[in-house]
Amino acid sequence: MSERRIIQVTVNGIRYERLVEPRLLLADFLRHDLELSGTHVGCEHGVCGACTVFFNGRTVRSCLLFAVQAHGAEITTVEGLIQDGRLHPLQEAFLEHMALQCGFCTPGFLLTALEFLHEVAEPSEAEIREALAGNLCRCTGYQNIVRAVQAASGALAAGGGRDGE
């Protein structure tokens, strides 16, 4: 049995201290140790993007990181997007445009799209498709997801938003 380590991680603004094995994946730590099951595991090899979270301000694939690597880090998961009971404009746009069906890929898409919209103010459809190409969806065919991200960029530009991060 390998030696456990104590890590301190801030997730969605709350500080946690836990004892973990070095080989524990960050995705498993979030889902099972912290019981934040909104982050999903779709492949465990970094391709599908369902496990995407914010890590010190940048998106990462939490299935490709160990929890011990998150010691001292600030993480935002999908559960952290809602503020004061209000949905983020991106979440509203996903609902308005039905950018999801089974919902399994959705948390990963939300966080990827959020980072992208922070970087690019008025993206074209081609830019959006490129930005989302690291997240797989099996249900929607992507068209509504692209529309939702487009709509959200408009809402954020119109000053309707605040940062989720």
Added chain:
Amino acid sequence: MSKGQQRYVGASLTPFEARKFVLGHGMYIDDIALPRLLHASFVRSPYPHARLRDIRVEAACRAPGVVAVLIGRDLASLTAPFRLAPPIPGLLPMEMTTLPVDKVRFVGDLVACVIAENRYLAEDAGELVEVDYDPLPAVVDPHTAADPGQPLIDDAVPRNTPYHGVFPHGDVEAAFARADRVVEASFSQHRQTHAPLETRGCVANWTPGDDTITLWSSTQIPHPLRTQLAARLGIPESKARVITPDVGGGFGQKIPLYREELAVAAASRLLGRPIKWIEDRRENLVSACHAREDIVSVQVAVRRDGTILGVKAHILTNLGAYAFFPANYMAQVVGMMIPGPYRFQDYTYDVTTVLTNKCPAGPYRAPMLICSWVTEGMVDAVARALALDPVEVRRRNMLYREDRQYVSATGQRYESITPRDTLERALELLDYEKFRRWQAQAQVEGRLVGLGICVYVEPNTYGSAFYRQAGIPGSGHDVAIVRIEPSGAITAQIGIVSQGQGHLTTVAQVLADEFAVPIDIVRVQAGDTAAAPYGMGTRGSRGGAVSAGAAMGAARLLKDKLVRLAAHLLEARAEDLELRDGRLQVRGSPQSGFTLRELAQKAYVTPMELPPGMEPGLEASYAYDPPPLTFSNATHVCVVEIDRETGQLLIPRYIIVEDCGTMLNPRVVEGQIHGATAMGLAGAIYEEVVYDPQGQILTGTFLDYTLPTSCEVPAFEIHHLETPAPNTPLGMRGMAEGGVMGAAGAVSNAVADALAPLGIAVDRQPFSPRHVLGYLREAGVVKAS
């Protein structure tokens, strides 16, 4: 009683179910936590075919955190085997143990089940299980699987052929005798897998003392699963409960009672503790049901003018190593649907199913998929052979709107389908003549551009009469229980379950209109066999139609009761009453009458005020059995350009004109069209399950089994026709698989059209860059590297 205002049916609403998903509050299998939960991991065979000479589990049992290790022999004493022997001529019975005892039959086949405190420790211990395999030669190629001298995969199945059948219709020899020409074509569809983003999994919880089991399963069919689970465990069905939580995609893969789930359930009973199993992606790609490895060749008898006189079709399908489904099940529908939207009546098809040392096959969204490629591909082949316009050949042979109740060559009764309308509209949207001029010019410039048309007819809904006619055991009805609560709120339980199709909302739309109430007081639930009525599962594009039909039936029973109650209380005649804005009142007098809440209070709290003979409460159950089949249809038009150097396919334009009858929720319907069409293109172009000649699977990650991203899936132009079915409530037809049929057919035909000038016949998928380059190399267009 008037039908009332239609406020919600037909409205484009995002399903309410979606809200919790954007918040990250879905509850999928791996999100379930229980006290004292254990975790299962499976040891799997690295060999495609091998005897299990010995399995030693002592070291694994002693590993940290391990509670038990079970192998085939252990599970054989805890569970009954699965025997599949429906009385179908030409079908051999097959039997499967819970875990293999004597031999393994494919890479990824099950060897042992390790139960431990957590998944990490279970996998560690799995590596300590010692297995002595005696490798056997493997059978991999379906074309040679039945050859004499091939090793037997199943001792009860000679020549590895569990099924063969011949189905003549009309007089095909006479048709061929009259023909000016016989055109031949062949179609080889590659093996694919469903790859839902959520892998398979379950949590089994046996309660000692209670002697009951609850199985949370990522399943599409909770009730039939429960029936099978109880039978296999040898317990009364009433002591088993299946709960379907949120499911991250199914597409047909999550239908069988998988051996892993049964093993975990049996282990939970043995240990008296809950056990969770969730497969990883490699397991899903390697050992969850595969699909689609079908090969069809046709001979088409034609007149010089393009009229199709008759067709002979030969269907070969690769079932893999085990039968989770009857071996004729999926191939039968291929044969049945090859006539598609065309008039020819003289048609014979034969089906041969073989076993190989590959993962077992199961139904995958539009299991009959190859039929649309075959039908539309053979029409294009006829056009090329006769130097006719493929659109003209379609027009010459296709059903007209006047053929309102047409019985196809295979006896399928099409009710008011509109293939011709969708074709003409799609061609109009494309501007067909203009396209052909543009294409001609582009080809002069050396560009490889093509147009693929696919007009398909999609069978769905599958009523009980269908199963009887096809000789397959099963029923196609489904059930809803609708209740008006004491507060006047409306709740319903339906028998189907969802994986994102929004059924809970579409049924709520129907109920809100039936009772003329705001939709936010209506709640529809599903998935718990303890509360939901016995349903037949979500598959075959049946969910929307059957659940809405059942809910309407139950609602109408309740409305009858409400009317009789109100008539009694108002001392009015039933015919003078109307249900309007949630009130049952004398027509035109809103000040008279009662709200639903007031009537519910009488029914639940003061039942002595009910008319004599009326039971207290307001709850009704209704089973709806749809017609044997309903049919949707559509035309997909795909423009393709092939990059000569890379073999990449670009799709600059994609048009869909779809008629799926009355749309309960157009936003949900379009979502299904997008997803199905994307899935069809994905399968035809990018996805491929690959086994090497020795039977080793090579596609165990998403880097090998490639799913398209937002950069590869084009945007689709979608247009609707809405021709109600004459024989269902509200005129609904099923839908949601057709898009796959349209896409695979259209893109295949587009590639064929693009490569035809080079003399290349396109007879196999997929059209990934390396395969397209393969075609070009064969034709000498590209130098072999």
